[in-house]
Amino acid sequence: KVSCVQFNEEATVIVSGSIDSTIRCWDCRSRRPEPIQILAEAKDGISSLKVSAHEILSGSVDGRSRRYDLRAGQLYSDYVGSPITSICFSRDGQCLLLASLDSTLRLLDKETGELLGEYTGHCSTKYRLDCVLSEQDTHVGSASEDGRVYFWDLVEGSLSLSLPVGRGVVQSLAFHPTLPCLLAATQGQVQLWREESFQPE
CATH class of the missing domain: 2.130.10.10 (YVTN repeat-like/Quinoprotein amine dehydrogenase)
Known part of the structure; x- marks a missing residue:
């Protein structure tokens, strides 16, 4: 079940967050049914997403925010101790x-x-x-x-x-x-x- 979606700034990629704890990236141009990337670091459902020029920001029911810096290939995570909405x-x-x-x-x-x-x-x-x-x-x-x-x-x-x-x-x-x-x-x-x-x- 998908809980949140966002376009990237160029509207070439759709980013979706799901209750299965994954973030999936989909190519709008090819419209292929398979995601081009799956981010599976969360331990519980993804409740919120935001996308900037080179970053994907997610909030999860596991109480962590995760920021994926796509340009640097880095993941940054912060724990708040309560499910993020x-x-x-x-x-x-x-x-x-x-x-x-x-x-x-x-x-x-x-x-x-x-x-x-x-x-x-x-x-x-x-x-x-x-x-x-x-x-x-x-x-x-x-x-x-x-x-x-x-x-x-x-x-x-x-x-x-x-x-x-x-x-x-x-x-x-x-x-x-x-x-x-x-x-x-x-x-x-x-x-x-x-x-x-x-x-x-």
Whole structure:
């Protein structure tokens, strides 16, 4: 069972993560049914993937993030101790943001794995919930099982805002790449919020 998919930047390769703990790379041009590469280092299911110019970043239920540097042929791994539900690069490419089932977001230095910040206050114990960084890397955000979206100041770690999105679980979030707008998905709805006033559109 496939749990997450991503294109590479050129849209020539599809990268998929599965509950069988593998990451598989597929050639879009040849459309061959066999993967061109299988990455099988995880000990449990792959819950989240992100792909950059030369890196594959994965989060796993085994509590580890893994970053494959395809150019250097290196694997870097960081252990957080709780199943990871979502993972992403910062916009400047220097940090990793991880969400896990202990209701904690963690900001790590991409190169050293040093813990730069922890963010708590939301509820994440049962579902795969998204985490995001704002379009200028000033705030980190998380979906929550209590129907809210939470934002923290990236540097200070203080809770900046709690948005009442709905009554059910908020599972998916996405920031616009250049504008201060946020998409949130909950209970069969997709909501668009503008950052200036955080009013729903």
